[in-house]
Amino acid sequence: xxxxxxxxxxxxxxxxxxxxxxxxxxxxxxxxxxxxxxxxxxxxxxxxxxxxxxxxxxxxxxxxxxxxxxxxxxxxxxxxxxxxxxxxxxxxxxxxxxxxxxxxxxxxxxxxxxxxxxxxxxxxxxxxxxxxxxxxxxxxxxxxxxxxxxxxxxxxxxxxxxxxxxxxxxxxxxxxxxxxxxxxxxxxxxxxxxxxxxxxxxxxxxxxxxxxxxxxxxxxxxxxxxxxxxxxxxxxxxxxxxxxxxxxxxxxxxxxxxxxxxxxxxxxxxxxxxxxxxxxxxxxxxxxxxxxxxxxxxxxxxxxxxxxxxxxxxxxxxxxxxxxxxxxxxxxxxxxxxxxxxxxxxxxxxxxxxxxxxxxxxxxxxxxxxxxxxxxxxxxxxxxxxxxxxxxxxxxxxxxx
Amino acid sequence: xxxxxxxxxxxxxxxxxxxxxxxxxxxxxxxxxxxxxxxxxxxxxxxxxxxxxxxxxxxxxxxxxxxxxxxxxxxxxxxxxxxxxxxxxxxxxxxxxxxxxxxxxxxxxxxxxxxxxxxxxxxxxxxxxxxxxxxxxxxxxxxxxxxxxxxxxxxxxxxxxxxxxxxxxxxxxxxxxxxxxxxxxxxxxxxxxxxxxxxxxxxxxxxxxxxxxxxxxxxxxxxxxxxxxxxxxxxxxxxxxxxxxxxxxxxxxxxxxxx
Numbered sequence: 224x225x226x227x228x229x230x231x232x233x234x235x236x237x238x239x240x241x242x243x244x245x246x247x248x249x250x251x252x253x254x255x256x257x258x259x260x261x262x263x264x265x266x267x268x269x270x271x272x273x274x275x276x277x278x279x280x281x282x283x284x285x286x287x288x289x290x291x292x293x294x295x296x297x298x299x300x301x302x303x304x305x306x307x308x309x310x311x312x313x314x315x316x317x318x319x320x321x322x323x324x325x326x327x328x329x330x331x332x333x334x335x336x337x338x339x340x341x342x343x344x345x346x347x348x349x350x351x352x353x354x355x356x357x358x359x360x361x362x363x364x365x366x367x368x369x370x371x372x373x374x375x376x377x378x379x380x381x382x383x384x385x386x387x388x389x390x391x392x393x394x395x396x397x398x399x400x401x402x403x404x405x406x407x408x409x410x411x412x413x414x415x416x417x418x419x420x421x422x423x424x425x426x427x428x429x430x431x432x433x434x435x436x437x438x439x440x441x442x443x444x445x446x447x448x449x450x451x452x453x454x455x456x457x458x459x460x461x462x463x464x465x466x467x468x469x470x471x472x473x474x475x476x477x478x479x480x481x482x483x484x485x486x487x488x489x490x491x492x493x494x495x496x497x498x499x500x501x502x503x504x505x506x507x508x509x510x511x512x513x514x515x516x517x518x519x520x521x522x523x524x525x526x527x528x529x530x531x532x533x534x535x536x537x538x539x540x541x542x543x544x545x546x547x548x549x550x551x552x553x554x555x556x557x558x559x560x561x562x563x564x565x566x567x568x569x570x571x572x573x574x575x576x577x578x579x580x581x582x583x584x585x586x587x588x589x590x591x592x593x594x595x596x597x598x599x600x601x602x603x604x605x606x607x608x609x610x611x612x613x614x615x616x617x618x619x620x621x622x623x624x
Numbered sequence: 625x626x627x628x629x630x631x632x633x634x635x636x637x638x639x640x641x642x643x644x645x646x647x648x649x650x651x652x653x654x655x656x657x658x659x660x661x662x663x664x665x666x667x668x669x670x671x672x673x674x675x676x677x678x679x680x681x682x683x684x685x686x687x688x689x690x691x692x693x694x695x696x697x698x699x700x701x702x703x704x705x706x707x708x709x710x711x712x713x714x715x716x717x718x719x720x721x722x723x724x725x726x727x728x729x730x731x732x733x734x735x736x737x738x739x740x741x742x743x744x745x746x747x748x749x750x751x752x753x754x755x756x757x758x759x760x761x762x763x764x765x766x767x768x769x770x771x772x773x774x775x776x777x778x779x780x781x782x783x784x785x786x787x788x789x790x791x792x793x794x795x796x797x798x799x800x801x802x803x804x805x806x807x808x809x810x811x812x813x814x815x816x817x818x819x820x821x822x823x824x825x826x827x828x829x830x831x832x833x834x835x836x837x838x839x840x841x842x843x844x845x846x847x848x849x850x851x852x853x854x855x856x857x858x859x860x861x862x863x864x865x866x867x868x869x870x871x872x873x874x875x876x877x878x879x880x881x882x883x
């Protein structure tokens with residue numbers, strides 16, 4: 224009885240446990256019998272969910288690390304300081320999970336280090352391998368700062384504090400390279416990828432979308448952690464994040480749609496098939512709707528709507544990457560790919576591990592600026608004020624500043 | 625550079641090449657109706673006693689070799705695109721990259737290899753002839769110098785223009801291949817994927833890759849420059865007015881407009 228009531232009050236933990244069990248079963252099959260036993264991959268679909276989601280989306284979802292820290296430490300947006308550490312933590316865990324996911328997907332996980340020694344500088348994959356390795360190391364050093372602080376190892380903490388700027392610079396440059404290169408991977412296949420997704424702009428689109436997700440994922444993450452830790456949400460900060468996200472996403476939308484029109488690719492949408500459905504989900508649900516929400520101060524100031532908009536935007540960019548990696552290949556191949564349940568279970572297990580690790584790090588490491596009661600008080604007042612004015616004439620009210 | 629010339633009009637569909645390939649590479653009898661991890665070439669019956677052959681095309685500038693992060697796939701100057709299992713990490717980017725979707729994978733294995741025709745590298749790199757060309761009873765598949773084979777192909781086309789489409793597939797397509805194909809237009813069209821790029825795909829990625837060093841330099845210098853300007857403006861602002869008030873303005877409000 225007691226166990227049952229615990230399960231009802233903690234539904235997410237139950238789901239997390241089930242997902243992890245499924246994932247462990249998938250892992251067992253994967254490492255004993257090979258990829259064929261756990262995946263729906265085939266010679267026609269050599270890449271599926273583990274590349275499309277775990278790697279391509281994983282790297283994108285972790286983009287907040289370089290986006291926010293670039294704005295805070297290079298562009299000196301001091302106001303955003305409180306969200307920098309959570310973003311770096313998300314990025315560090317995200318990249319660890321990307322590497323973890325890669326261990327499932329690679330045919331020879333124990334040869335994962337080969338690209339560092341056996342060079343082919345013509346290969347985009349080689350460049351991605353190097354950048355991800357280096358950037359994960361950079362993130363590990365940023366993460367180490369939090370640990371040193373926690374342990375009160377003052378000298379080391381001070382040394383690493385001085386490294387913040389060079390590390391951030393390295394983070395931005397490395398991210399610029401591999402975030403765009405995930406798009407460049409597909410430049411090689413003009414004949415195999417549907418024109419709705421194949422464009423010479425792919426590297427550029429991937430980089431801009433990484434920045435957009437870096438911003439919007441921060442909003443999502445902040446809402447989640449506020450709930451998990453019973454913390455006050457950084458309302459005013461998140462609104463300015465959304466404002467910047469609106470500019471970035473607007474720029475992306477112009478690029479994306481302008482490119483489709485200019486190449487005459489929109490004619491591919493007829494007849495309305497599976498690919499067209501994924502396309503509309505990507506563009507309307509995941510790009511235009513959140514763009515509208517972020518663009519109007521009136522919507523932006525509604526904390527709940529802002530969170531929903533950010534979730535939609537993140538979802539939309541996830542769909543874009545899945546479309547580039549999977550849907551776009553279905554059209555030319557004349558076959559469809561749907562992940563096996565074991566593939567999904569492994570991917571969700573990685574997400575569950577990430578959430579748990581974030582939870583633990585958030586509890587035991589100096590990630591959130593809870594030590595500043597003044598600032599928390601200001602946020603709480605702001606949030607309350609904004610919540611009360613939802614959908615009223617909030618935008619015409621005098622600016623709180 | 626060596627190559628294979630496959631002449632659709634000379635092929636009688638005897639599948640001797642398929643058998644020879646299987647024997648040379650130690651592959652099982654089945655399957656023989658598609659490419660697989662245990663089948664590197666097969667014939668399609670196009671009706672009217674006409675056939676066409678499928679196999680790795682051994683591109684002059686192979687997408688797979690360009691894609692491979694560890695150089696497990698290599699273009700040999702003798703012609704074959706070869707595979708080195710010891711290097712391969714199993715990322716399967718080669719399979720995604722191939723414009724002909726040719727490489728196959730050992731999905732059921734826990735130590736999987738990428739499998740495809742390697743143009744009998746154990747023979748051809750030693751100056752020999754591929755097993756399929758050696759066995760072919762009609763001369764439909766012949767092995768030789770690529771330039772000479774292209775000349776041979778054009779000679780056959782000009783001698784019998786009614787039976788051959790006026791083109792040698794593999795001269796230009798995807799930057800050229802080391803498996804050349806001639807025959808009637810209808811069969812050629814069926815044998816070749818519909819939307820092949822005209823130029824070598826690796827050039828598309830290289831155009832981006834070669835700009836990376838410059839991009840890193842420019843971005844790095846710009847970021848440092850922007851950071852310097854912003855810091856200087858902030859310190860000037862702090863010097864000018866009431867320092868405390870200004871810094872709180874900058875941290876709470878001012879920066880949003882700067883973006």
